[in-house]
Amino acid sequence: MIVSRQHPHAIIVMGVSGSGKSTLGTLLAQALHVPYLEGDDFHSAENKAKMASGHPLDDADRWPWLDHLGQTLGQEARAAGAAIASCSALKHAYRQRLAQAAQLPLQIVFLDGDPAILSQRMQARHHFMPASLLASQCATLEPPAPGEQALTLSIEEPPEKLVAQAVAWLQALDG
Numbered sequence: 001m002i003v004s005r006q007h008p009h010a011i012i013v014m015g016v017s018g019s020g021k022s023t024l025g026t027l028l029a030q031a032l033h034v035p036y037l038e039g040d041d042f043h044s045a046e047n048k049a050k051m052a053s054g055h056p057l058d059d060a061d062r063w064p065w066l067d068h069l070g071q072t073l074g075q076e077a078r079a080a081g082a083a084i085a086s087c088s089a090l091k092h093a094y095r096q097r098l099a100q101a102a103q104l105p106l107q108i109v110f111l112d113g114d115p116a117i118l119s120q121r122m123q124a125r126h127h128f129m130p131a132s133l134l135a136s137q138c139a140t141l142e143p144p145a146p147g148e149q150a151l152t153l154s155i156e157e158p159p160e161k162l163v164a165q166a167v168a169w170l171q172a173l174d175g
């Protein structure tokens, strides 16, 4: 059972900026009827202003954000049986920090793709995050390692297919 108050699931959709985390996270939460947390909503005004002015965040900027998002993800997951958060979660240590704050292991859906496609998508949208920060996002990215419970999906698939793949993976995890 993906949704279970006895065994709650804390699910994150991760990837660099523009990879489609919000799109997939929203659809996945709708498909599972569980709460969705938009990671960008948990950034301080200072963090958002820093990114908007073309400066990448550093670890010190990200720790309080990860703690706040992780705590809320854990609370929501325990209350509803599962919850989804979209979060860049670029480094292994960031995912560990999220899990620690949530007090739950994470199930990770990683959106992976070609920087050229990501750049096109970022330029085509209106968003506080400038496309110029994509290079720093890609340089910082540590894809999920073998010890992490993770599914890697391609940004080139349409959103409906990505949701179906994520749901099938989550269902299979629970046997």
Ligand SMILES: Nc1ncnc2c1ncn2[C@@H]1O[C@H](COP(=O)(O)OP(=O)(O)OP(=O)(O)O)[C@@H](O)[C@H]1O
Pocket (backbone or CB within 6 Å): 015, 016, 017, 018, 019, 020, 021, 022, 023, 024, 040, 086, 088, 121, 122, 124, 125, 127, 129, 155, 156, 157, 158, 159, 162
């Ligand atoms: N699977 C997809 N195929 C094609 N386009 C997509 C797909 N998913 C998202 N998009 C489009 O790509 C852009 C970025 O998507 P989205 O905002 O969901 O990414 P994000 O990872 O949440 O970005 P950020 O972290 O910067 O907020 C949007 O314009 C969205 O409509």
Ligand SMILES: O=C(O)[C@H](O)[C@@H](O)[C@H](O)[C@H](O)CO
Pocket (backbone or CB within 6 Å): 016, 017, 018, 039, 040, 043, 057, 062, 087, 088, 089, 090, 129, 137
């Ligand atoms: O860790 C980070 O650098 C940030 O979370 C960014 O990834 C943005 O929040 C997000 O992608 C918005 O575009």
